[in-house]
Amino acid sequence: MDTTTPARLSVRHLTKSFGQMVANQDISLDILAGELHCLLGENGAGKSTLSSCLYGLYQPDEGEIRIDGAPVDLNSPGDAIRAGIGMVHQHFVLVPTFTVLENIAVGTGSGLSLDRRSALRRIAVICEEYDIPLAPDRLAGDLSVGEQQWVEIVKALYTGARLLILDEPTAVLTPDESRKLFAVIRRLIDDGISVMLISHKMTEVMQSDRVSVLRKGRLVATVKTAEVTRDKLTAMMIGGQPPSAARAQRDTVGSGQVLSVRDLTLSRDGRPALGEVSFDLAAGEILGIAGVSGNGQDDIFECLAGLTTPDSGSIAIEGKALLHASPAEMAGRGVGYVPSDRFRDGLVSDLTIAENLTLGQQWSSRWRKGPLLDRTALDTNAETAIADYAIAAPGPSARCGKLSGGNAQKVILAREFAKARRILLCNQPTRGLDVGAVGFVHRELQRKRDEGCAILLASEELDDLFQLADRIMVMFRGRVMATLDTQAATYEQVGHLMAGQEKQAAAA
Numbered sequence: 001m002d003t004t005t006p007a008r009l010s011v012r013h014l015t016k017s018f019g020q021m022v023a024n025q026d027i028s029l030d031i032l033a034g035e036l037h038c039l040l041g042e043n044g045a046g047k048s049t050l051s052s053c054l055y056g057l058y059q060p061d062e063g064e065i066r067i068d069g070a071p072v073d074l075n076s077p078g079d080a081i082r083a084g085i086g087m088v089h090q091h092f093v094l095v096p097t098f099t100v101l102e103n104i105a106v107g108t109g110s111g112l113s114l115d116r117r118s119a120l121r122r123i124a125v126i127c128e129e130y131d132i133p134l135a136p137d138r139l140a141g142d143l144s145v146g147e148q149q150w151v152e153i154v155k156a157l158y159t160g161a162r163l164l165i166l167d168e169p170t171a172v173l174t175p176d177e178s179r180k181l182f183a184v185i186r187r188l189i190d191d192g193i194s195v196m197l198i199s200h201k202m203t204e205v206m207q208s209d210r211v212s213v214l215r216k217g218r219l220v221a222t223v224k225t226a227e228v229t230r231d232k233l234t235a236m237m238i239g240g241q242p243p244s245a246a247r248a249q250r251d252t253v254g255s256g257q258v259l260s261v262r263d264l265t266l267s268r269d270g271r272p273a274l275g276e277v278s279f280d281l282a283a284g285e286i287l288g289i290a291g292v293s294g295n296g297q298d299d300i301f302e303c304l305a306g307l308t309t310p311d312s313g314s315i316a317i318e319g320k321a322l323l324h325a326s327p328a329e330m331a332g333r334g335v336g337y338v339p340s341d342r343f344r345d346g347l348v349s350d351l352t353i354a355e356n357l358t359l360g361q362q363w364s365s366r367w368r369k370g371p372l373l374d375r376t377a378l379d380t381n382a383e384t385a386i387a388d389y390a391i392a393a394p395g396p397s398a399r400c401g402k403l404s405g406g407n408a409q410k411v412i413l414a415r416e417f418a419k420a421r422r423i424l425l426c427n428q429p430t431r432g433l434d435v436g437a438v439g440f441v442h443r444e445l446q447r448k449r450d451e452g453c454a455i456l457l458a459s460e461e462l463d464d465l466f467q468l469a470d471r472i473m474v475m476f477r478g479r480v481m482a483t484l485d486t487q488a489a490t491y492e493q494v495g496h497l498m499a500g501q502e503k504q505a506a507a508a
């Protein structure tokens with residue numbers, strides 16, 4: 001690939017606003033045929049908006065999109081697919097009771113008119129050509145998250161995509177699955193297919209051919225990856241140094257054993273979700289939970305947060321059994337909870353940042369002036385959080401539903417970190433955050449730990465766990481495979497345990 005390589009997709013002067021918010025401003029860039037092109041930017045920089053415009057989910061206010069030199073109007077995903085653009089989102093939308101083949105048929109609009117034999121042949125050709133391990137007759141409900149992603153990729157290739165947009169694809173994969181995905185991406189590129197990758201992980205970004213950096217809705221530059229360093233890219237992205245952990249903390253307590261979990265067992269829809277999970281957590285300790293998404297992490301947190309009742313087992317905080325506790329009671333006991341699904345469990349989209357920051361504590365005298373909410377106190381609190389956590393938002397009264405994924409996450413972190421005086425339950429806190437924000441969360445977690453807070457930290461990012469956790473508990477199919485001392489553990493060993501491979505882990 002060189003400068004004479006033709007552009008598969010050209011964007012010229014693309015602008016897209018939501019009310020006053022200009023999410024993409026005058027963006028011009030080319031994605032060349034057969035290149036891996038990364039889109040890099042802080043949370044809220046405009047990456048999702050741009051990719052949504054390219055996939056016909058949003059229509060730009062101004063500007064032009066060309067495919068292979070010809071202007072196109074992308075008014076729907078159907079238009080994008082016809083133009084040869086495929087997109088794999090972070091959340092897959094497969095029908096669990098359908099087979100892989102049926103999901104591909106439904107997703108590509110072939111539906112009932114499908115010629116089964118020729119469809120099977122075509123899927124087999126795609127899988128063989130790009131070395132994708134996928135059996136068309138398996139039920140989607142039986143597939144691992146990584147396998148579901150293969151279905152989405154094959155679906156896009158089946159419709160003839162020549163440009164594939166991948167939105168943070170490795171966020172849900174094991175290290176092994178991520179390596180495999182990158183091997184497939186290389187094959188696609190060798191075959192002349194273009195891949196646009198949205199990723200916050202610098203190790204992945206550095207594997208691309210070129211990077212387009214967005215900052216505050218504008219394109220900073222498109223550069224050849226071989227000609228820049230990680231630090232240079234980070235500086236381009238944030239336009240300076242990452243924000244520092246500036247927050248002063250209030251009273252904190254704690255020493256010795258704080259949280260004790262014994263034989264927690266839970267089934268959901270008749271299937272075992274948790275099997276005899278036991279662990280202890282001490283003040284000033286970070287216990288990491290490693291596991292591929294869906295292996296029981298969410299269930300543990302929901303039991304601890306009082307949102308789900310286990311079938312058996314016990315939970316005790318400082319020796320006292322924990323029964324159903326409301327968010328306000330949890331806050332009263334100094335427990336903060338960062339859930340993995342920010343919009344389902346963490347935020348109310350229609351409420352403002354100021355209101356979301358006091359959610360669950362709105363009856364506390366701190367936020368009341370007589371019977372009414374003290375708006376000034378709410379706004380002051382929100383302004384501090386917006387500054388400390390570098391939340392990209394117009395102000396305290398912005399609705400959380402309009403924030404980018406990463407900025408929404410920062411609102412939850414600001415609220416729950418403030419609550420957590422004794423215990424912080426943190427499920428995937430860095431998911432979808434940019435490098436600057438990840439660094440900030442790491443420093444905040446370390447600060448809370450140093451102040452004596454007991455932290456339970458689940459992350460699909462092994463980097464988070466290896467950098468922060470004192471011990472790493474590895475989950476597979478709802479069971480604890482092992483709890484390792486971080487100093488003595490290796491990435492490979494944890495990766496094997498995450499895949500349920502005890503023997504390989506022992507040999508690693």
Ligand SMILES: Nc1ncnc2c1ncn2[C@@H]1O[C@H](COP(=O)(O)OP(=O)(O)OP(=O)(O)O)[C@@H](O)[C@H]1O
Pocket residue numbers: 018021022023041042043044045046047048049050392393402403404405406407432434
């Ligand atoms: N539907 C919408 N309505 C109003 N504002 C929006 C909407 N979608 C996005 N925005 C705003 O546009 C800006 C860009 O958001 P976008 O989601 O494109 O950022 P991003 O770079 O993908 O961020 P992240 O890395 O956090 O996912 C943000 O300030 C966001 O709040």
